[in-house]
Amino acid sequence: MSFADLGLSDELLRAVSESGYNEPTPIQSQAIPPVLMMKDLIGIAQTGTGKTASFVLPMIDILAHGRSRARMPRSLILEPTRELAAQVAENFEKYGKYHKLSMALLIGGVNMGEQIAALEKGVDVLIATPGRLMDLFQRGKILLTGCSLLVIDEADRMLDMGFIPDIEEICTKLPAQRQTLLFSATMPAPIKKLADKFLTNPKQIEVSRPASANLSIEQAVVETSSRNKRDTLRTLLRVEDVTSALVFSNRKTTVRDLAQSLGRDGFKAGQIHGDMEQPERLRELERFKAGEINILVASDVAARGLDVKGVSHVFNFDVPWHPDDYVHRIGRTGRGGATGKAITLVTPEDAEAIEAIEKLTGHKIARSGGSKAAVPQEEADEAPRPARGRGRRAEPKVEAPVAPEAEEAPVGRAPRAPREPRAPRESRAPREPQRDPARETQRDARPPRDDRNDNRRPRRDERDDGPDDGWNGPVPSFLGVKLG
Numbered sequence: 001m002s003f004a005d006l007g008l009s010d011e012l013l014r015a016v017s018e019s020g021y022n023e024p025t026p027i028q029s030q031a032i033p034p035v036l037m038m039k040d041l042i043g044i045a046q047t048g049t050g051k052t053a054s055f056v057l058p059m060i061d062i063l064a065h066g067r068s069r070a071r072m073p074r075s076l077i078l079e080p081t082r083e084l085a086a087q088v089a090e091n092f093e094k095y096g097k098y099h100k101l102s103m104a105l106l107i108g109g110v111n112m113g114e115q116i117a118a119l120e121k122g123v124d125v126l127i128a129t130p131g132r133l134m135d136l137f138q139r140g141k142i143l144l145t146g147c148s149l150l151v152i153d154e155a156d157r158m159l160d161m162g163f164i165p166d167i168e169e170i171c172t173k174l175p176a177q178r179q180t181l182l183f184s185a186t187m188p189a190p191i192k193k194l195a196d197k198f199l200t201n202p203k204q205i206e207v208s209r210p211a212s213a214n215l216s217i218e219q220a221v222v223e224t225s226s227r228n229k230r231d232t233l234r235t236l237l238r239v240e241d242v243t244s245a246l247v248f249s250n251r252k253t254t255v256r257d258l259a260q261s262l263g264r265d266g267f268k269a270g271q272i273h274g275d276m277e278q279p280e281r282l283r284e285l286e287r288f289k290a291g292e293i294n295i296l297v298a299s300d301v302a303a304r305g306l307d308v309k310g311v312s313h314v315f316n317f318d319v320p321w322h323p324d325d326y327v328h329r330i331g332r333t334g335r336g337g338a339t340g341k342a343i344t345l346v347t348p349e350d351a352e353a354i355e356a357i358e359k360l361t362g363h364k365i366a367r368s369g370g371s372k373a374a375v376p377q378e379e380a381d382e383a384p385r386p387a388r389g390r391g392r393r394a395e396p397k398v399e400a401p402v403a404p405e406a407e408e409a410p411v412g413r414a415p416r417a418p419r420e421p422r423a424p425r426e427s428r429a430p431r432e433p434q435r436d437p438a439r440e441t442q443r444d445a446r447p448p449r450d451d452r453n454d455n456r457r458p459r460r461d462e463r464d465d466g467p468d469d470g471w472n473g474p475v476p477s478f479l480g481v482k483l484g
Helices: 010-018 026-036 051-063 082-095 112-121 130-138 155-160 164-172 189-198 229-239 252-264 278-290 323-330 348-361 370-374 377-382 437-445
Strands: 041-044 075-078 103-106 125-128 149-152 179-184 203-206 217-223 245-248 269-272 295-298 313-316 340-346
Touching (some): 026 041, 051 075, 051 082, 075 130, 075 164, 103 112, 103 130, 155 323, 179 189, 229 340, 313 323
Parallel strands (some): 075 149, 245 295
């Protein structure tokens, strides 16, 4: 089957052919015809199978006829991250170059004024992250009543990032009569509930078993220790036939430290994580695509849907916390029918996480020889063991000479000189108290206790309440008055 058999326009087929694609992937061949027929759709496919083109291509033909109005986009595509949104925008520019369609990209981290100006002109395609879209909607800068086509991409990632309530609110502001497309790599129960609520009689396409890994990716586990992780990674980067590689870590601080460490060791490495500004993230990604750097250390912000051609290896420096993220991480290689390799560094503490990944994917990952296999034994034996603490160097121990008459001192400490015996307590001279003449003069001038003007509240036994008449305490004076 070719793209011409799917019912696409000649202009679109020309753009696809110039992009180097001749045959559609399974998700594209099954999704494009029903989308062109204006049906709702649920597409489930593993990452790297071409989900983006399966809705971008038919959308271009659907929107080719029509006219946009100011602040009222004709279609809306929701993406969980800025990188995915920018990538979809690139696909529209690439495949829609022979169509006169306007497009706007609403993402955080960039100037909002330019985005508002684009909306004022009117757009056919609006690509947005939920947060920025809701912000502009609440400011009254956008209306969704003219949107006839909604695409929810990477729905399971939306769930992980907590965007489902925002998506539900966005759906309530769209016209009831619309076409809705939902794409996801997995279909957990909340996503199924969302689809049942906002899709009308959808056609469901499942190209691969949910959460299954791409069979064109060779997977391996290298056993190491937390202490030797970086050495193991450096050795793997040198011995593997790496043309370009993504290195994933769970923490943003680890991403920064690891990228700087690899740079000091002579690797052309960059970094991308959530704490970076959007222009800086895009700049690092462009450097990686252009080949200026061939190693990109990343957090899970780059794990979903990021399409970079020619990634030969994916290294999991940390085992992901969620098994689903493993599938998305390794899906950055082996894309478009190419082969790839995914290597995960595993410490003894990661045994349970690896079991969860193997249970989810239904695939036993091959084990490699561990940290001793990755690091030569001679280097491991000769390398000095670093001292505890960051930045400290091991100092050679210096043994102090032992005095002939003193006790044997501990290793590394000078012997103590014997103390002179203390004098018995009886023989010590008594300490005379220091006298303060000013304090004594003040004390002598103080009046006797009985002559002081004491305004304090009297104690109970000092109160004048009359005689005690056997009432277990003083008797009030009024009870002692005689009558008659």
